[in-house]
Amino acid sequence: MSNENGAMIINDRMIRKNKALKIIRKNSLKRYGKPSKGAIRNKFGKVVSVEACSNPIPELAKPAEGIRLEKLLEVCKEKKITGMSGSGFPVDIKIEGFIQAEEDTKYIVINGAECEPGLLHDEWLIEHRFDEIVAAAAMLGRILGASCVTIAAKAFPGAQTESTSDVVLSKVPALYPMGEEKILIRQVLGMELNVEDIPVQKGILVINVQTLLQISKALAGQSIDGRYVTLCNLDTGKAVVSYVKYGESIKDKLIQAFGQKTLYKCGFGVMCARDVRDEDTFEPTTCFAAVQSVAAVMDTSNKCKGCGKCTKVCPAGVEVKKVIAKHDKHLTNEIAGFGIEKCIGCGSCSFVCAANKNPHEIVGEYHAKIKG
Ligand code: SF4
Ligand code: SF4
Known part of the structure; x- marks a missing residue:
């Protein structure tokens, strides 16, 4: 997974080091309550808080009755x-x-x-x-x-x-x-x-x-000319919800919202985003755009600490720790049976990895092989 195609741009380690994001996450966990359901055991919460909504669309006209x-x-x-x-x-x-x-x-x-x-x-x-x-x-x-x-x-x-x-x-x-x-x-x-x-x-x-x-x-006969997105500054966690027009420049919009910054990102969210190119514009699939000083960097060659956090947070039940242990020992023919086929590519394992590895990328490679 490369930053060009879309990669995680923030992880647990970064949040713990950033006081503003840590507070936002703590407050969001308080607001939404504790993880409770068996399959999802993460404590990611939110790392941004909305300050305002810019450019909201007017109330919708009601669609006519009896539409078939x-x-x-x-x-x-x-x-x-x-x-x-x-x-x-x-x-x-x-x-x-x-x-x-x-x-x-x-x-x-x-x-x-x-x-x-x-x-x-x-x-x-x-x-x-x-x-x-x-x-x-x-x-x-x-x-x-x-x-x-x-x-x-x-x-x-x-x-x-x-x-x-x-x-x-x-x-x-x-x-x-x-x-x-x-x-x-x-x-x-x-x-x-x-x-x-x-x-x-x-x-x-x-x-x-x-x-x-x-x-x-x-x-109701209204035009579909744009969408709501979250724009945020990942250094401070400050965000705005904004109605953006399709075709509008992402970089210009970010500069307008937060001023000139070092990195400009866009994509699905912090778990999957890429660098903004000068020519990039908002599209129906753009959910998120952000500025930040430093993006998360993970290295699959880092030594696994065997903490098991990756397996614990995996919502699909993949035995991630076991996959990584076999992969790191090059025992690739012993990897079957750990539930790789169930991976949904959420990136949660990489988000929490204590060794700053990228288990998502490793599991993803085997998953792609299984799916052909
Ligand atoms: S990316 Fe796959 S293996 Fe990793 S936590 Fe998500 S579902 Fe599990
Ligand atoms: S979270 Fe990272 S360090 Fe911990 S077991 Fe999984 S791959 Fe190894």
Whole structure:
């Protein structure tokens, strides 16, 4: 994993050395509560705190009543609406898969869980656009004939904690990577999917909260010209949620927000970002942009300390420590059976590594070989 393709730009070691980030993380862990569910045992919390929202979009127009499936698919295709949490997968294809599923009971889960330590814009949307989100979720449920629509988030605003007849509110632990589809499904619906299962084919449609708002906006005839992102200064942890236009220069936006700095980064978040090039602009897959003085540097040749932290935090149940031990002894033919095929590439193992190694990269190489 190189910085060019997207690598972790902050890790546990850096946070512990940075007083500002350490305080933000401590406060966020207090706010969201302790890790509780068996599979996720990390204490990453958040390393940024939002100071403001710049350039918020106006209230959404309400989509017309009685919209049908054909219209929904046509609009999603025409406006090229994609997932907004980083994958950029076309929403119309995802919805078609959901429609074709033959399950008797179908679920929609609106993903507002945004667990990535460097992101806060989905949380901001849940807090400030809650009524629009609930209305859009109910509308999507009606159009797609879902048996149950759930909004999953770490927190809901003020008194708005009651589920309605249309929409169930599900408070989830603020743990990374709670936003990963299968982990969220397990948490919210109590259903365990296998590595090879595709959720829509099982009648479960997971849609990011911002994607939902874009669908609603498009159905109301409004243009899809940008997205919300988190912009932050990783030296101080100060962040702004900002509505950016597609095609807008990332570097200019960062300089405008934080002044000239040493490093400019963009990508999915602090767990996967790359250097910003002068010509880079915001796209639907850009969730995050940041400035920082120093990025995390990991070295796979460092000697493993055998602490086991990597295995402990792995949400997929990969026996990371054992993989690393075999890899470092060049016993590569003895690596099968440690659950490598289950790796979801979250980077948690590298985030906590006591030796500043990059176990994610090592596991990723074997994972890629297994997947062919
Ligand atoms: S990157 Fe893979 S091995 Fe590492 S913690 Fe995440 S799922 Fe586990
Ligand atoms: S966290 Fe790092 S040092 Fe600890 S066992 Fe895993 S690879 Fe080794």
